[in-house]
Amino acid sequence: EAGVAQSPRYKIIEKRQSVAFWCNPISGHATLYWYQQILGQGPKLLIQFQNNGVVDDSQLPKDRFSAERLKGVDSTLKIQPAKLEDSAVYLCASSLVRLAGWSEQFFGPGTRLTVL
Amino acid sequence: DAKTTQPNSMESNEEEPVHLPCNHSTISGTDYIHWYRQLPSQGPEYVIHGLTSNVNNRMASLAIAEDRKSSTLILHRATLRDAAVYYCILSGAGNTGKLIFGQGTTLQVKP
Numbered sequence: 001e002a003g004v005a006q007s008p009r010y011k012i013i014e015k016r017q018s019v020a021f022w023c024n025p026i027s028g029h030a031t032l033y034w035y036q037q038i039l040g041q042g043p044k045l046l047i048q049f050q051n052n053g054v055v056d057d058s059q060l061p062k063d064r065f066s067a068e069r070l071k072g073v074d075s076t077l078k079i080q081p082a083k084l085e086d087s088a089v090y091l092c093a094s095s096l097v098r099l100a101g102w103s104e105q106f107f108g109p110g111t112r113l114t115v116l
Numbered sequence: 117d118a119k120t121t122q123p124n125s126m127e128s129n130e131e132e133p134v135h136l137p138c139n140h141s142t143i144s145g146t147d148y149i150h151w152y153r154q155l156p157s158q159g160p161e162y163v164i165h166g167l168t169s170n171v172n173n174r175m176a177s178l179a180i181a182e183d184r185k186s187s188t189l190i191l192h193r194a195t196l197r198d199a200a201v202y203y204c205i206l207s208g209a210g211n212t213g214k215l216i217f218g219q220g221t222t223l224q225v226k227p
Contacts, residue, residue: 004159031213042203042217043160055212091159095213103213105152107159 002026004108006092012114018080021111025073025094031055032069033105034077035091043091049075079113087115120204125222128194136189136221138204143184147208150215151178151189153200160203160217163189199225 005024013019025032030051035043046065048056051072060067064083069075079086089110095103121139128134140149151163164171164178166187171178177190191198203220207213 033214042201042220043215044217045214048212048214056214093159104162104165105160105213105215107161109157110159 004092004094004106006090006108006111008111009109010112010114012116013082014116015084016081018078019082019113020076020078021090021092021113023075023077023092023108025075025092026096026106029094029096029106030072031095031103032075033093033095034067034075035093035107037089037091037110039088046077082113082115084115087113089113120206120218122202122204122218122221124219125224127224127226128191128198130196130225130227131193134191134194134198134223134225136191136202136204136223137186138188139186140204140206141185143206144208147206149178149180149184149187150205150207151176152203152205152215152217153198154203154220155197155200163202194223194225196225196227199223 007022032049034046036046037043046060047067049069052069067077089112091110093105093107095105148165148167150165152160153163154160164176166178166180179188201220201222203217205215
């Protein structure tokens with residue numbers, strides 16, 4: 001079974017530029033998550049989709065970050081304009097079904113963003 | 117969301133058992149206890165989860181205290197490949213399924 005795919009794996013941009021990340025979840029997984037992981041910290045949820053609807057985006061800096069999941073499959077996360085503090089690894093995860101408070105999340109390898 | 121407390125780091129020798137503790141004194145009756153680990157330069161991966169009873173799977177065992185205020189992840193024979201950051205996470209029935217990661221425990225395995 002193919003895992004969660006993400007691209008690009010690495011990206012270096014200058015501040016105030018724009019950047020986009022792509023995620024392809026495991027086939028059939030209805031729930032998709034984007035996490036931000038700053039060096040030395042645990043991942044922090046940015047946004048969660050159920051099919052193509054947003055379930056939780058309370059931690060997403062909406063003035064510069066946006067995300068979409070068209071057709072309930074692939075997703076893109078965009079940052080416009082980027083700031084130095086956006087340097088982090090952006091992780092995409094997906095899960096099949098949430099049953100009574102538990103669902104195993106499968107993570108992709110992440111995209112490492114460096115903002116200069 | 118209930119909070120967990122883990123030691124920042126632990127060391128183990130290869131082929132010895134490892135007991136990774138987690139305190140969660142504010143756990144509610146419907147909170148599941150999850151463990152994920154993150155190997156260097158990879159995304160986190162699921163290890164094990166439980167609610168009230170001890171759990172075993174091919175990767176590890178989870179021992180849950182009777183009052184559920186603490187739990188221990190047990191790796192029966194540590195290998196060099198088990199060197200990772202281990203996260204103990206709680207999520208409840210009302211939770212959307214999101215995982216709230218803390219700092220985790222960095223496990224070093226010495227040959």
